[in-house]
Each structure stands twice: as C-alpha cells, then as structure tokens.
Amino acid sequence: MTPTFNPNFQNDITLVKKYGLKKTDSFKKGDIIMFKSPTDPEKLLTKRVLGLQGDTIKCLDRYPKQTTIIPRNHLWVEGDNEFHSIDSNNFGPISQALVIGKVVGVIWPLNRIGTNLSGGRDAVMN
Amino acid sequence: MESLKFLKTTLIWTLKAGCLIHLVNENLYEFNETRGESMLPTLQSTNDYIHGLKWFSYKDLDIGDVIIAIKPSDPNQRVCKRITGMPGDIILVDPSSSSPLTYNQTEIVKNDGFNKFIKIPKGHVWVTGDNLCHSLDSRSYSVLPMALIKGKIIAANSLNKGFISEDGDLWFWNFRRISNLFI
Known part of the structure; x- marks a missing residue:
C-alpha cells in the first residue's frame, strides 16, 4: 500500500474499525480494508476497495479478463502500489465476509496523524 | 448496604460468566440449531442441533469433513456443508x-x-450439501475461501427425539457422531 502507508520505510500503526461490516452498504469506494487472504486463511491483507457489488471493473493486465462484474456482496480490492501488490487482479473479487476491519486513520508515527488516506485508481466503468 | 454489596457481586459474576460463555462459543465449541434440507441424510431439516468445534487448524481440514462456513454471498448467513474438493482438485x-x-x-x-x-485454487475448498437436489452450495457460489470456514462439526443431536427411544433404549436425544465419510 505504499505510498499511502509506510512512505519512508517506517511502519505505520493504524486504527482499525472492526464493527458494522456485515451490511452491503458498509463499504464505499476508496475505503481501505483489512481482510483475510482468500488464498491463505492465516494471512491478513490491507487493500483499497475499488468496486462494490454490481460494478463493472476495468481490470489490470494480469487479470485474465479485461472487464468483470462484481458478484453480490463481493468487493474489488487493489493495492495502491500497482506494480507490487497481490490483489483482486490475482485472486478475483473477494467476499465481504472475509473483511475483518476498516482502516480509520494512522496513529503512529505522530507526525502522520490525520494523513489523508484517499487515493487509488478509478476502476469502475460507467 | 448488605443488599447493595450482594447486587454488586451478582452483577460482576453474571458479567464474568457471560464473557466466559462468549469466549468459549466463539473460539472453542458451539452448540447450535441447524435448519434446512440441504444436509438431509446427515442432519434433519428441523429440530437438529450440532456440536461444532471452533478450535481447529486449517491444515487439518480434509475432503469429507462437515463444516460451518459463512456464506460468501451473504455475510449474515452461515451454512453447514460437506467439503467435497480440496485445493488443486479438478471438479465437475x-x-x-x-x-x-x-x-x-x-x-x-x-x-x-x-x-x-474447474481447478480449485490455493486456499479454497469445494463444498456441497449432502442433499444435492435441495442445496445452495459451491455449485452456485463457486469455490469457498478457507478463511470463511468457522468450525468443524463433530456430532449432532435431535432434540425432539427424547432421552429414551421408543424401544426403551437410552439414546440421549439421538446423539450421533458425524464423521468423515470419504472413502
């Protein structure tokens, strides 16, 4: 997720919200979420939500299809560092049930409190 | 004064007991009702209660195990299915x-x-109900990530059956172990 997190090779500590994640409308585009990796249940990943259910997504080159439609209660997630990220372009849309938290903000180091966490490419086709 | 103290200790112990029950229920063991026809020969459609083990390792999961999982298409629903395909298997x-x-x-x-x-990707499993004609499973929502598996079912009771069977035998509400039937 560099450059949003850990821009100076120093690990950021973030506040993560773990409640209110079960509804369909709990997420919106641009949210950063923490979820269990679909390919390895013991791993946690942090990525940005780029598409919600029903959206048509323009995928990156490594995904086998050029565009894809997100199924019900699934999310399209991608890392901000496009060239160094294992994300939905590798394993497809993820189920909302895999999400265990939503990043609220950076709390450490102190000079990065309140950093603007917005970003990510615009992946939804109109 | 005495009664206030009594009230305080009662409250504290109720809270402690509640926390303990919650911890055990979330991480160790679960006893819960199941409904629906999807597992029919193994579990009845009503009045059946399952003993679920929440403390398990993903590496121990094997083809043929009965599991509790969160439905990928609805995080509020849980399903009870049998694993019929492991990562790397090729499934029709x-x-x-x-x-x-x-x-x-x-x-x-x-x-x-x-x-x-299709070939099941790494970290996913294929789940189907035992009653294939009346089951919403991997055939409709495709492979299930292992991270959504929340427990392993080891036994079941039918609470409408009574402590003693009609023949007069002890059968403890039809207690039965649910084992791995894969040959």
Missing part, C-alpha cells in the same frame, strides 16, 4: 444442469457453464 461443477431429463434444449445451452471442469 454440475453435470445435472445439462441433463435432457430435467431441462429443455435452450436451458441446457444456457446452463452450459455448469457442465465444465
């Missing part, structure tokens, strides 16, 4: 969707995607 999704016995020609063409083989 649903051959019956192309059967001329139940579908007409246009429906067979529409269902063509189901009569195909």
